[in-house]
Amino acid sequence: MNTEELIEKLKVIVKPYVKDEEGFKNMTENSDFLNDLKINSANLVDVILDIETEFDIIIDNESMEKMLNVKAAIDIITAKLNEK
């Protein structure tokens, strides 16, 4: 899966939690989940659980710690998929 495809999948996952529609419309690899999309931090847990389900991966604490933006999420998903 390339970066564009991953971003499209992530968009579907984060959409229900986004508070900033403008930020969502302009979502790129550089978007920050909290600052740009205004996802509240409790919902970031939901984003992480949804990513685990969607990609059938486990996001351990070490990875979760960095899950603050789209780029980190893509890196982590890619790494976990490659481990399979």
Place this chain on the structure above:
Amino acid sequence: MTGNDIVDIATAAAESNWERKGFLDKIFTQQEQQYIHHAAIPGQMVWRLWSMKESAYKIYTRQYGGRFFLPQKLKCKLLSETTGQVTIHNNIYQTTTKSTKDYIYSIARLAGEQPDLLNDCFGIPQQVYADQQNFIYKKLVASYAMIKDEDKDNLIILKDKNNIPFLYRKKQNLKIPVSITHHGNYAAFTIN
């Protein structure tokens, strides 16, 4: 230094399903999950512990910089119905939590510190997010201006590169740490 965090109970119920599989395990230590399971109202304990962690996190990141998302790293201990303690690495923060039927609100302080604190907790009009933010900023500036007898037009809230807010006096060298929290229809701030 202080940090604060508010949870709108109705909004939390609508936006988060804490009973979702995996949710508690991602956020809470075993000890904290025990607090939740033994609480009279488990959902209330979930958000009390959450707001304790968030308020302590705000001080920690102000002290040391950097950001991370690992709520389990901030470990909560309850001391009474309203007070508690959050530990991360070797840092200890004291918390006070106010619980009403509408919101749960925690303030964290550095252990041993009793700062002179300006603080307010209030309902906010239902508007779009950006307007609510403006409403809170104006209220904070007005509170400070009134108490310090300053011109509110000279005061402005800005966030630094780590997204941490400060209250500035235009032109003159004043930079005061402020902590701002906003969830659903409630908001609060602390000014040190």
